[in-house]
Amino acid sequence: DVKVTQSSRYLVKRTGEKVFLECVQDMDHENMFWYRQDPGLGLRLIYFSYDVKMKEKGDIPEGYSVSREKKERFSLILESASTNQTSMYLCASSQQGWAYEQYFGPGTRLTVT
Amino acid sequence: EDQVTQSPEALRLQEGESSSLNCSYTVSGLRGLFWYRQDPGKGPEFLFTLYSAGEEKEKERLKATLTKKESFLHITAPKPEDSATYLCAVLNYGGATNKLIFGTGTLLAVQP
Numbered sequence: 001d002v003k004v005t006q007s008s009r010y011l012v013k014r015t016g017e018k019v020f021l022e023c024v025q026d027m028d029h030e031n032m033f034w035y036r037q038d039p040g041l042g043l044r045l046i047y048f049s050y051d052v053k054m055k056e057k058g059d060i061p062e063g064y065s066v067s068r069e070k071k072e073r074f075s076l077i078l079e080s081a082s083t084n085q086t087s088m089y090l091c092a093s094s095q096q097g098w099a100y101e102q103y104f105g106p107g108t109r110l111t112v113t
Numbered sequence: 114e115d116q117v118t119q120s121p122e123a124l125r126l127q128e129g130e131s132s133s134l135n136c137s138y139t140v141s142g143l144r145g146l147f148w149y150r151q152d153p154g155k156g157p158e159f160l161f162t163l164y165s166a167g168e169e170k171e172k173e174r175l176k177a178t179l180t181k182k183e184s185f186l187h188i189t190a191p192k193p194e195d196s197a198t199y200l201c202a203v204l205n206y207g208g209a210t211n212k213l214i215f216g217t218g219t220l221l222a223v224q225p
Contacts, residue, residue, distance in 0.1 A: 004156075042217040043157075043200070058212070090156050101147055102213065104156035 003027070004105035006091055012111045019078040021108050023091030029103075030096035032074035034058075034066060036087040037107075043090065049074055050096065081112045115140045119201050119216035126223050129190045134219045136201030137183040146184050147213065148177050149200040157200055191223045 007022035025032065033048040035058075045058030047066040055066050063085060067075045074093075078085055088109050092102040120135045138146070145164050149157035161170040163179040170177045174195065176187040186199055198220045202213040 040217060043202075043213075043215040045212060048212065092156075101159045101162050103159060104149075107154070107156045109154070 004091055004093055004103055006089075006105040006108050008108050009106060010109050010111075012113065013078075013081050014113055015082060017081050017112075019081050019110065019112075021076040021078075021089055021091075021110070023074045023076070023093075023105055024072055025074075025091075025093040025103070026072065027093065027103070028071065029093035030071070031094045031100075031102075032068065033092040033094075033102060034064075034074065034076045035090045035092065036060070037090055038087050046076065081110075083112050086110060086112045115203075115205055115214050117201060117203055117214050117216040119199075119219050121219060122217070123220040124222070126188075126191055126221070128192055128223055128225050131187070131189045131191070133188070134186040134199055134221070135183060136186070136216055138201075138203045138214075139182075140203055140205035140214070142205055144204040146179055147202045147204070148184070148186055149202065151198045151200055151218070153198075160199075188221070191221075193223050193225050196221055196223045 004025045013019050031050050034046045035043045037043050044060050046064050047058050049055045049068045052071050065077045088107050090107045091105040094100045094102040117138045147162050148160040151157045161177040166181045168179050174189050178185050198218040200218045202215045
């Protein structure tokens with residue numbers, strides 16, 4: 001089975017703090033993704049990566065950055081957390097190619113106070 | 114603009130009462146349509162991929178179908194453990210590799 005793990009299930013941070021969310025997948029997938037999920041808005045893509053050290057902006061990249069130094073690991077960074085970044089953050093991975101399904105991690109519920 | 118709309122937003126069924134969830138989409142060219150199940154506080158769990166109109170996939174009490182404009186997730190004789198949010202997502206030609214457009218989901222509650 002594909003397994004995607006995220007470093008924390010719940011996280012509480014203060015405004016202005018730098019926040020790191022980490023994601024690891026064990027299926028040698030080329031693609032990795034970071035989404036946020038908010039009620040009524042669905043899943044929105046923040047960033048994705050199709051190879052080590054490669055990244056592409058998604059629909060809502062403002063206020064976020066990412067890092068992919070190893071194939072299995074994809075990190076999301078909030079440089080200076082703000083209250084409007086309180087959300088559920090979901091990491092996903094998929095094989096490279098035509099139209100492979102994405103597999104999701106359990107999510108990190110981030111609260112910024 | 115590419116768009117995915119799911120209906121209804123919420124559905125309450127009695128155990129054994131079959132029904133269907135709808136996912137309608139407007140994209141420039143469909144590459145694939147995906148169904149996921151999401152339990153509260155957890156990440157989405159992959160269910161099905163459909164690639165072309167007329168295709169059908171089944172898994173236990175769930176059956177997904179696809180036309181040129183919409184997909185249905187049919188739930189036959191549901192059980193309380195089928196209660197979850199069901200998400201639909203599409204991947205279209207011309208977009209970035211594997212970039213999905215998600216609907217906002219249908220919250221299904223099955224009462225015993």
